Amino acid sequence: MTDLHAALGEYLHTRRALGTQLKWPESCLRQFVDFLIAQDTDVVTIALALRWTFRPVGLQPATYARRLGLVRAFARWLLASDPRTEIPPPRLLPAPHRRPTPHIYSHAEILALMGAARELHGGGLPGVTFATLIGLVAATGLRPGEALKLDLDDVDLHEQVLTIQGSKFGKSRLVPFTPSTAAALAQYVERRDRLLANRSTPAFLVTAGGSRVRGDVARRTFARLSQQVGLRPRQQGRSGRGPRLQDLRHTFATNQLIAWYRAGLDVNRLLPRLTTYLGHGSPSETYWYIQAVPELLALASERLPAPKVGDLP
Numbered sequence: 001m002t003d004l005h006a007a008l009g010e011y012l013h014t015r016r017a018l019g020t021q022l023k024w025p026e027s028c029l030r031q032f033v034d035f036l037i038a039q040d041t042d043v044v045t046i047a048l049a050l051r052w053t054f055r056p057v058g059l060q061p062a063t064y065a066r067r068l069g070l071v072r073a074f075a076r077w078l079l080a081s082d083p084r085t086e087i088p089p090p091r092l093l094p095a096p097h098r099r100p101t102p103h104i105y106s107h108a109e110i111l112a113l114m115g116a117a118r119e120l121h122g123g124g125l126p127g128v129t130f131a132t133l134i135g136l137v138a139a140t141g142l143r144p145g146e147a148l149k150l151d152l153d154d155v156d157l158h159e160q161v162l163t164i165q166g167s168k169f170g171k172s173r174l175v176p177f178t179p180s181t182a183a184a185l186a187q188y189v190e191r192r193d194r195l196l197a198n199r200s201t202p203a204f205l206v207t208a209g210g211s212r213v214r215g216d217v218a219r220r221t222f223a224r225l226s227q228q229v230g231l232r233p234r235q236q237g238r239s240g241r242g243p244r245l246q247d248l249r250h251t252f253a254t255n256q257l258i259a260w261y262r263a264g265l266d267v268n269r270l271l272p273r274l275t276t277y278l279g280h281g282s283p284s285e286t287y288w289y290i291q292a293v294p295e296l297l298a299l300a301s302e303r304l305p306a307p308k309v310g311d312l313p
Contacts, residue, residue, distance in 0.1 A: 003042075004033045004036060004037065004042055005033055007078055007081070007082075008029055008030065008033050008074065011029075011074055011077050011078070012026055012029075014077070023215070025070050028067060028070050029070055029071070029074055031052075032049075032052050032070075032071055032074075035048070035051075035052045035055075036048060036052075043082070043084045043085065043086075044071070044074070044075045044078060044085045044086060045086045046086045046087075046088050046089075046092075049068060049071045049072075049075070049086075049088050050068070050088070050092075052067075052071070053067045053068045053071070053093070061093070064093055065093040065094070068088055068092065068093050071088060072087060072088045072090065075087045075088065100244070102244075102246075102247045102250035102251075103231070103242070103243035103244070103247045103250075103251075104247070104250060104251050104254050104293050105138070105243065105247065105248060105251045109229070109231065110134065110135075110138050110248070110251075112229040113134050113222075113225050113226070113229055113231075114131045114134050114135055115131075116225045116228045116229050117130040117131040117133075117134055117221075117225055118131045120221070121208065124195065124208060125191070125192065125195045125196060125206070125207070125208045126207060126208050128188060128191050128192070128195075129188075129192070129205050129206060129207065129213060130213075130218070130221055130222075130225070132184070132185070132188040132205065133147055133148070133205055133213070133218065133245075134222070134245070134248065135181075135184055136181070136185070137245065137248040137249060137252075138248045138251065138252060139177060139178065139180075139181045139184075139252075140162065140175055140177050140181065140252070141248075141249050141252030141253055141256075141277065141278055142162070142164070142175065142249065143167065143246070143249060143279070144215065144218060144219075144245045144246060144248075144249075145167075145215055146164050146167050146279075147205065148203075148205060148212065148213050148214075148215060148218060149165070149167075150162065150164075150203070150204040150205065151165075151202040151203060151204060152202050152203075152204055153202070154204065155185065155204050157182050157185060157186055157189070160176060160177050160178070160179065160181075160182045161174050161175065161176045161177070162174070162175040162176075162177065163175075164279065167279055171279055173276070173277075173279050175277065192206060196208070196210050198210070199211075218245060219244070219245060222244070222245040223240065223242075223244075226242055226243055227240060231243045249278070253274060253278060253286065254293060256274055257274070258293075258295055271283050271286060274286055
């Protein structure tokens with residue numbers, strides 16, 4: 001008999017040692033292992049993998065394909081120790097994941113989202129926390145998960161710098177912020193400490209109960225706020241599809257590029273600075289965050305050299 005929980009633990013440990021965080025995959029794979037055990041088996045088969053994949057009803061085809069892909073990767077690793085393992089074929093569910101086109105928020109939209117957030121739970125601590133989360137990601141370009149992982153010691157209001165500990169690919173970095181952001185964070189600290197004098201977590205952003213805000217809660221809350229301000233369609237019992245919290249990071253990167261173009265600076269020379277600031281491994285990763293908004297295209301075209309006679313159109 002294979003101890004599937006132990007095998008999964010070893011698999012996750014190995015993957016994380018290579019720099020992968022695996023938060024959502026870990027949750028899914030633990031559900032899959034529990035499903036196998038409930039079926040009174042310790043063997044991964046294609047049939048059982050498909051049964052588990054389609055258990056949630058109403059998901060997008062790409063989500064089903066991703067769920068099966070998680071099982072496929074685990075099964076490939078498991079095959080080395082258990083030859084009974086069956087590996088689902090790679091194109092069994094041909095629905096490739098497509099990165100959603102980011103929404104570039106206007107200043108008015110960000111203010112509307114923060115205003116709606118402040119009204120959560122009657123304007124108590126949850127509302128202040130989510131308004132601060134939105135403002136912080138918009139002002140610094142942090143990954144939402146990085147903002148939620150911030151501890152008290154990671155936020156230096158005097159030096160106006162954030163310490164991002166062990167983020168994507170295990171990297172850490174310093175992220176400076178503006179005096180206006182420092183003032184907003186100081187207001188949050190005063191309100192948080194007044195409403196919640198005693199708490200058991202070192203987290204900077206906290207819930208009404210004093211615990212760290214979970215990523216899934218932040219995403220669902222942001223989706224509801226987006227519905228309230230008209231950025232997502234209202235759907236009974238569902239969050240709908242539309243702009244995401246992560247898109248504030250894209251907005252930050254795009255606006256920074258626009259600011260450099262407006263100032264007449266050498267964008268190609270400065271782009272590596274933005275790459276480092278955002279915590280990317282290379283400028284090629286940063287280019288994904290820079291969206292072709294009309295203003296950016298116009299500014300970039302102005303910097304192109306004039307065509308010479310005889311050049312192709």
